[in-house]
């Protein structure tokens with residue numbers, strides 16, 4: 001019989017994180033829902049039956065992140081799965097016209113935020129000899145495609161996961177990098193600062209993966225026997241592919 005899971009999910013207010021919370025809740029996991037938007041966290045917790053613990057937190061705030069995890073109620077303090085889902089792209093400017101605040105936002109959230117949460121949760125997992133860190137990287141971290149700063153921040157996530165996996169060899173803690181292609185979420189709307197018309201135009205070639213497709217993939221990796229570690233997993237909708245090399249006439 002599978003042991004009760006305590007699953008902490010960052011990015012639980014939307015998209016992949018919210019869908020992952022629904023999937024884990026359906027199989028009886030105890031949830032810790034993390035994001036900045038309190039009302040969305042409360043609504044999801046109510047939808048899931050009210051037993052989820054809600055943590056309104058900006059993961060880029062290192063001190064607040066460490067405090068939030070150190071003060072979890074006893075019933076959910078022994079986190080067994082961490083889904084590092086919080087992340088974003090910000091802006092579409094080319095590097096030569098780059099907006100520094102966009103760059104800082106992506107690096108602070110996708111890299112430093114993920115590290116803050118991982119640092120808060122990992123010691124307990126190692127001590128309890130039980131745990132699984134599931135990082136949401138991206139195909140944009142392997143194939144140049146999603147904007148240089150966003151893609152490079154996701155290259156960090158993909159590679160950090162592999163390094164952590166190596167470092168944790170000898171412990172029972174698993175590490176998985178899930179690297180999706182395009183997913184239908186609020187991601188593009190956030191990137192375009194709420195410009196719905198531009199977001200719709202960019203989404204014209206869908207349908208892409210749904211948030212629940214990715215959630216199902218995450219839960220599948222978690223549900224494998226505890227000695228099985230999926231190191232990295234690239235997942236795309238069948239109507240997406242990598243492109244050929246491009247050339248221009250000069």
Ligand code: NAP
Pocket residue numbers: 010011012013014015016017034035036037040057058059060084085086087088089109113136137138139179180181182183184185186187188190211
């Ligand atoms: P989404 O619907 O916009 O969800 C992003 C989540 O990140 C939200 O719940 C947001 O919550 C949270 N978040 C952002 N900044 C945060 C912060 N500073 N502190 C705490 N939470 C924060 O987008 P999504 O597609 O589900 O994205 C989930 C992950 O998948 C991201 O890491 C993204 O890079 C990755 N991904 C997405 C795609 C795609 O095509 N959609 C493809 C590959 C990878 P609050 O705003 O409430 O804080």
